[in-house]
Amino acid sequence: MEAALLADLHAGFSQVESDAERTRLYAHDWWPRPLMRLRSGEALTPPEAVVAPADRDELMRLVGWCHTRALAIVPYGAGTGVCGGALPVTGAITLDLKRLNRIGTLDEVSGTVEVEPGVIAQALEDHLQHRGWTLGHFPSSVNCSTVGGFLAIRSAGQASSFYGKFEDAVVGLDAVLADGSLFRARPVPQSAAGPDLKRLFLGGEGTTGIIAGATLRVWPEPQVAIDRGLLFPDIESGLAACRTLLWTGLRPHVWRLYDETDTAMVFGGQGLDVPEGCLCIVGAEGDPEVAGFVAGTARRIMVEGGARDLGEEPGRHWRAHRHGMSYRFAELMKPGGMLGDALALDTMEVASTWSRIVPAYHAIKQAISPHLDLVMAHFSHVYPEGASIYFTFGKAGAGNEELALASYDAAWEAGQRAALSAGASITHHHGVGLLRAPYLEDELGAVGLDVLRRVKGALDPHGLLNPTKLGLDLRASP
Amino acid sequence: MSAPLPLIDDATREAAVHGSWCPKLCSHACPVLSATGRDDAVPWSLHRTVADLAARHISAASAARQLEACTGCLGCQVPCVFGQDVPAQVRAGRAAVAAAGSPLDARQAAVTAVAAGRSPYHVPTPAVPTASTTPDPVELTVVVGCRDTTEVVAAAAVLYEAAGVCARFVVPDGCCGAILTDLGAPDEAAEAGRSLRDRIGEGPTVVLDPHCLGSTGTREAIHVTTSLAELVDRGDLTFADGDLGPVAYHDPCLLARGPAPVIEPPRRLLAAAGYTVVDPEASARHTGCSGAGLGFDLVDPDAAAAVARRRGTQLDAAAPTAATACSGARRMLSAERGSVHDVLVLLAARLTRTPT
Numbered sequence: 058m059e060a061a062l063l064a065d066l067h068a069g070f071s072q073v074e075s076d077a078e079r080t081r082l083y084a085h086d087w088w089p090r091p092l093m094r095l096r097s098g099e100a101l102t103p104p105e106a107v108v109a110p111a112d113r114d115e116l117m118r119l120v121g122w123c124h125t126r127a128l129a130i131v132p133y134g135a136g137t138g139v140c141g142g143a144l145p146v147t148g149a150i151t152l153d154l155k156r157l158n159r160i161g162t163l164d165e166v167s168g169t170v171e172v173e174p175g176v177i178a179q180a181l182e183d184h185l186q187h188r189g190w191t192l193g194h195f196p197s198s199v200n201c202s203t204v205g206g207f208l209a210i211r212s213a214g215q216a217s218s219f220y221g222k223f224e225d226a227v228v229g230l231d232a233v234l235a236d237g238s239l240f241r242a243r244p245v246p247q248s249a250a251g252p253d254l255k256r257l258f259l260g261g262e263g264t265t266g267i268i269a270g271a272t273l274r275v276w277p278e279p280q281v282a283i284d285r286g287l288l289f290p291d292i293e294s295g296l297a298a299c300r301t302l303l304w305t306g307l308r309p310h311v312w313r314l315y316d317e318t319d320t321a322m323v324f325g326g327q328g329l330d331v332p333e334g335c336l337c338i339v340g341a342e343g344d345p346e347v348a349g350f351v352a353g354t355a356r357r358i359m360v361e362g363g364a365r366d367l368g369e370e371p372g373r374h375w376r377a378h379r380h381g382m383s384y385r386f387a388e389l390m391k392p393g394g395m396l397g398d399a400l401a402l403d404t405m406e407v408a409s410t411w412s413r414i415v416p417a418y419h420a421i422k423q424a425i426s427p428h429l430d431l432v433m434a435h436f437s438h439v440y441p442e443g444a445s446i447y448f449t450f451g452k453a454g455a456g457n458e459e460l461a462l463a464s465y466d467a468a469w470e471a472g473q474r475a476a477l478s479a480g481a482s483i484t485h486h487h488g489v490g491l492l493r494a495p496y497l498e499d500e501l502g503a504v505g506l507d508v509l510r511r512v513k514g515a516l517d518p519h520g521l522l523n524p525t526k527l528g529l530d531l532r533a534s535p
Numbered sequence: 536m537s538a539p540l541p542l543i544d545d546a547t548r549e550a551a552v553h554g555s556w557c558p559k560l561c562s563h564a565c566p567v568l569s570a571t572g573r574d575d576a577v578p579w580s581l582h583r584t585v586a587d588l589a590a591r592h593i594s595a596a597s598a599a600r601q602l603e604a605c606t607g608c609l610g611c612q613v614p615c616v617f618g619q620d621v622p623a624q625v626r627a628g629r630a631a632v633a634a635a636g637s638p639l640d641a642r643q644a645a646v647t648a649v650a651a652g653r654s655p656y657h658v659p660t661p662a663v664p665t666a667s668t669t670p671d672p673v674e675l676t677v678v679v680g681c682r683d684t685t686e687v688v689a690a691a692a693v694l695y696e697a698a699g700v701c702a703r704f705v706v707p708d709g710c711c712g713a714i715l716t717d718l719g720a721p722d723e724a725a726e727a728g729r730s731l732r733d734r735i736g737e738g739p740t741v742v743l744d745p746h747c748l749g750s751t752g753t754r755e756a757i758h759v760t761t762s763l764a765e766l767v768d769r770g771d772l773t774f775a776d777g778d779l780g781p782v783a784y785h786d787p788c789l790l791a792r793g794p795a796p797v798i799e800p801p802r803r804l805l806a807a808a809g810y811t812v813v814d815p816e817a818s819a820r821h822t823g824c825s826g827a828g829l830g831f832d833l834v835d836p837d838a839a840a841a842v843a844r845r846r847g848t849q850l851d852a853a854a855p856t857a858a859t860a861c862s863g864a865r866r867m868l869s870a871e872r873g874s875v876h877d878v879l880v881l882l883a884a885r886l887t888r889t890p891t
Contacts, residue, residue, distance in 0.1 A: 078597035081587075082580050087558050109572065135577070137559055156572030175572050179563035187816040200614060201559035383560055384616045391556035 058105045058148060062126060070119055072109040072156070080107050083133060083151045088141040088492060089390070089403045090465060096392055096399075097458035104131065104145035109153040113173075113231075113239075113269050116157065120267065121237020123150065129521045132263035134175065134203035138210060139404070140490025142262045142526050149524065154205055157269065160184050169228050169244060170275050174205025174268045190275045193220030193310075196486070197383040205268045210488030211260040213445070215379060216342070217438045219310040220276070222486060224259040229272035232258045232265075235517040244272035257512060262488055263523040265516045279342035283352040284311065284372025287364035288334045292316055293415055295337050296436060296444070298362025300411055302355055303441045309355050311340030311437075313375075316418075318433035319449070327374065337364060338375045382449070389451075399454025401429075401465040405472050409481040410443040417479035418446050424475035425450060428468040438485060445485040448472070489527045497528030542631040542721075548589040551624050553617065554582030561611035561619075566824035567604050567831070570845040571838050576604035578611040578621045585628040595635035602628045603639070606842060607717060607829030608788035613820060622717075622829055629719025641833040642718035649709035649727060654681040655833065656866075661685040663704040664692035672701060675762070676735050678753055679706045680744025681714065682827075682862040690883035691743060694763060697886050698772040707731045711742075711750035717830045728752035743879075744862045745789040745797075746828065758790060760860050760878060764800035767807050774885040777809040783853035784812050785846065785868065785875070786822035787861030796820065801860045801878050808885040815853035823849055827863030840871055847872030 067073045074080055084101035085091040095101055110116040123130055129149035136143055145151055154175045161171030163185070170190070172181055179200045182192050194207065195214040202212075208230075212223040220226065229244030242255045258266045289295035295314040302309065315323060320336040337359060341351035360366055388395050389402055405425075409417040418434060426432050429452045438445035450468060454461030473483050473496045483489075483496045498506045506528070513520075513529050524530055543551075559579040562568060567576035574580060581602065588598040607622035629639055645655035654660065662685045675695065679688055688704060695702040712727030731752030740756040747753050766772040782805055790797040798819050802812045817823035826832055826842030847868055850857040858876040859865050868875040 076597060078593045079575075079601060081593070082574060082583060092556075107574075109574070135559060135562060153572075153574055155568070155574060158569065158572045177563040177568070180569055183563070183817070198558070200564075201562040380560070381616075383558055386558055387553050387556035387617075391553055 058128075062128065063106060066106055066108065066150070069122060070108055071111050071115060073106060075106040077103050080104050080151070083107050083136065083143075083145060083153070086136045086138045086141060086143040088139055088144070088490065089401070090462070090492070091141065091144065092390065093399075093401065093458060093462055093465065096390070102145065102147075104149070104151035107133075107151045107153055109156045111156050113157065113233075116154075116267070116269060117233050117237050117239060119152070120233050120235065123521060124236045124519070127519055127521065129524050130263075130267070131523055132205075132209070132267050134206035134209075135177065135201055137198050137202045138206060138488065138490060140210075140488050140492040142210065142488055142490035142523070144491060146524055152267065154267070155203065157205075163188060163190065163275070165190075168275050168277075169272050171270065171272050172204050173270050174203060174208070176204050178202055178204055178207060185275055186278055189278050191278045192226065192273065193276050194223050194226065195379075197380045200380070204271065204273075208259055208268050208271060209262050211486060213438050213486035215313075215437070216310040216340070218312050218440075219308045219342070222438075224256075226274040227255055227259060227271055228274055230255045230258060230268065231270040233267045233269050235266070235519070235522050239269065240266060257516070260488070262490065262527045264513055264527045264529055265522065267522065279348070281345045281348050282310075282340060282342045282376065283348050283369070284338060284340040284376050285352060285356060285369050286367035286371025286375070287337045287339065287356070287359045288332055288367055289314065289337055289359075289362070289364045290334050292335050292418065292436065294363040295335050296411065296414060298359050298364065299436075299439055299444070301362060302358045303439060305354065305358070307351050307354055309339050309351055310342045311338060312439045313338045314436040316434045318431070319435050322433060334365075336367075336371065338372055340372060340376070396451070396453050398456040399458045399461040400451060401454060401461040401468075402451040403465065403469075404487075405448045405450070405469070406445055406485040406487055407476045407481040407483060408438070408443060408445045408485040409479065413480045414443060414446065417476065417481040420479040421446070421448065421472050421475045421481070424471040425468040428452065428464045428471065446481070447485075491526060494526070494528035542634050543585065543589040543627050547624055547627045548586065550619060551582045551585035551589065554579065554619050554621070554624070555586045557582070561614050564610040564614055566608055566610060566826070566842050566845070567606055567838065570826075570842040571604070573604050573838070575601050578619070581605060581621050581625055581628075582619070585624045588628055588631060595632040595637040598628060599632040599637045599639055602632065603834045604831075604838065605829050606788070606824050606826055606831045606839070608824040609792040610788070610821075610824060612792065625829065626716055626719065629717075630721050631719075633719040638720075639718055639834055641830055642720050645710070645714055645718050645830070645833065646720050646723050649715060649723065652708045655710055655714050656682050658682050658684070660706055661688045663706060664689055673703045673738065674700050675702045676738060676740045677702050677704045677759065678711060678731070678735065678740060678742045678747055678756065679704055680742065680747050680862050681707065681710045682866055683743050684862070687743060687862060687877045687879055690877065690879040691759060693883045693886065694772065694879060698763075698766040700766070700771075705731070705734050707734075707752070711747045711752050713746050713749040714830055714833075716749060717828070718833070725751060745787045745793070745860070746863055748789060748793065758797050758800075758860070760790075760800040760804060761797055763879075763882070764803050767804060773887045774808040774882065775887050777885070778811070779809040779885075780811060781813045781854040781856065782810040782876075782881070783815045783850045783857040784818075785815065785825065785850060785857060785859040785864055786819055787859060787864050788822060788824055788828055790860060791820055791822045804878060804882055805858065808882050810881070813854045816849040825859075825861070825864035825867040827861065827867045832863070832867060839867065843867040843871040850875070
């Protein structure tokens with residue numbers, strides 16, 4: 058970045074940082090690949106400048122200022138995305154949105170809340186729960202990620218089977234366009250006034266506009282949560298029972314089915330005997346009578362489908378430790394981690410229709426296993442027509458970071474190609490970023506990608522918003 | 536790679552390295568981040584800075600700027616399954632940058648003030664009640680904090696006298712040392728602590744300001760509300776009957792999340808004095824922060840005020856009257872919210888037996 062431009066940036070905005078020893082904190086997000094490079098001793102390139110506007114007006118002014126100077130922008134929330142969507146780009150500023158952190162009106166008649174993008178999601182949840190409400194969005198990153206980040210990648214929480222994905226909670230949306238103007242989708246429950254323009258920005262990962270605020274659906278805080286564990290003999294019977302349950306019209310808040318390996322990790326991790334089969338966790342929340350009915354019906358259908366009822370204890374344990382794997386990340390991935398140096402570790406979530414989900418599971422597992430030491434998966438985020446498969450995988454590099462990276466890359470390439478071949482999506486809720494950019498054309502099709510690029514071209518003709526991300530421009534991927 | 540800086544010990548460095556590989560899972564609990572949106576306030580950023588400083592990946596001057604945004608509230612420790620002590624790492628980092636010639640500005644000012652026997656907060660030295668200066672025999676030593684006011688000290692004196700306890704009040708020479716530790720002056724803090732220890736002598740000790748519990752000079756001390764609650768429980772301290780209505784109680788961070796949490800005693804005292812204690816949003820172990828800790832109000836007064844404003848809003852929503860048991864919190868919250876009472880002052884006004 059030219060010195061004069063940087064000087065103007067410093068002079069024009071309230072919080073600008075260009076000291077590389079400070080901007081180094083923005084050199085990566087939580088995509089494991091750059092973290093592995095960092096662990097190997099590589100110095101990751103920080104952004105040339107980080108700007109943190111104080112409010113929406115300054116955000117609009119900044120984006121407009123960048124537009125007139127053809128200066129690219131990488132939006133950054135908490136830096137916890139796992140696909141590289143917030144990685145810095147040469148010649149671009151990084152836009153830290155955490156100062157836009159106001160929680161606005163809670164409309165307790167409509168059940169909506171206004172929020173700015175920089176609010177940490179759990180902070181919003183704490184605010185709501187104190188007032189008797191909940192967002193119902195509980196991904197394992199809820200403690201660390203921003204509302205804006207969740208919207209930008211179309212996040213899903215552990216209770217999405219009832220509450221929906223995060224994008225489904227959006228009632229109104231504000232986004233700053235590449236020229237600094239403000240797009241506003243008024244908060245209305247539904248509309249038939251043409252295509253839903255909010256969807257141009259949800260999942261856009263900051264490439265089509267910068268989310269500046271949202272009106273979100275909230276729910277009365279559940280009075281009860283009833284969680285139960287069941288054991289199916291195999292994944293096929295569990296998935297079949299899930300379909301039966303969903304087709305009754307009932308929606309459990311939580312439905313998760315672990316494969317045999319994941320089941321062994323769950324029980325073994327507690328020092329318990331590992332049973333043969335697949336653990337299923339079913340949770341129902343809300344009004345006691347309604348939740349009791351859902352829980353009871355779910356139990357009946359699961360048992361009729363071949364499950365053995367394990368009672369409520371596995372459900373209680375799941376709820377108490379449901380973010381536990383994220384807390385283990387540092388133990389595993391830090392230099393000298395508990396599984397040794399140079400561990401490759403990641404998750405891959407895809408989605409498939411019921412008719413294809415079992416073949417997709419086997420195909421992906423078979424494709425990635427040769428590159429890895431451990432592959433396990435669970436099925437969750439269920440819909441009447443299908444579900445997500447969430448793989449967790451790792452390979453102990455035995456101190457060889459090059460081997461770890463090669464294994465990591467090979468596993469992703471094999472897994473994504475297998476998912477596409479099996480008719481699954483390449484992602485369910487982590488987004489694309491840089492990680493999945495090479496696979497987007499096969500996901501969307503050539504015409505589909507062209508449509509997306511035309512949309513991008515119309516909204517951001519100079520390609521200034523989060524360049525290289527979302528598979529829209531592969532030329533400059535770091 | 537260079538050797539670690541000498542003042543960051545291995546355990547602290549390893550904890551910081553561990554934290555810098557954690558995916559920021561305590562971010563929601565940071566009051567500075569919530570109030571200001573500052574990225575350097577994310578506990579992960581502080582871990583990373585201390586780790587990078589220890590490994591000499593960043594300069595001491597740069598690290599000093601990046602170790603400002605923490606109030607030492609330990610809010611981030613509550614969700615942490617590893618019990619990470621971020622403030623301890625920040626203190627170590629601040630000491631290291633000072634040793635490397637890049638101290639925080641506030642550190643130098645505080646050291647100078649304490650060396651001259653003045654409060655680093657520029658608070659006038661509170662008057663010690665005459666009746667309490669030479670009790671015989673001394674049953675209790677009360678350590679006065681460097682942000683305590685004459686009003687609070689007088690209230691404490693009245694309460695102990697009403698309970699028949701002979702209390703001696705000790706005002707440290709400028710500071711007990713805790714704030715010096717917080718700002719990265721461990722040697723000066725140790726000296727202040729030793730000086731205070733010599734003046735306290737033997738016997739039970741209480742502190743008025745929870746921050747003094749971090750001083751080496753008051754290692755065995757308890758907080759004044761714990762002591763007074765025991766007197767109420769024994770029937771030695773009684774208050775007039777009455778219903779004074781609701782009071783929102785702000786749990787001081789260092790009491791609610793300290794090594795020996797003090798959560799119920801202040802509530803019991805207020806209830807005994809006729810108040811209906813209301814817990815505001817974020818209470819007890821999950822208490823919000825006033826911005827008063829770890830010298831944040833000296834290091835970055837504007838940001839500390841933003842933290843206090845946010846907390847003040849939560850207190851406002853709970854009840855028209857608010858109280859706390861920390862002079863630092865009272866000072867910060869009063870500046871942003873209007874009057875926030877010290878628990879001792881409210882109690883002293885409700886005594887049934889006025890000391891003679």
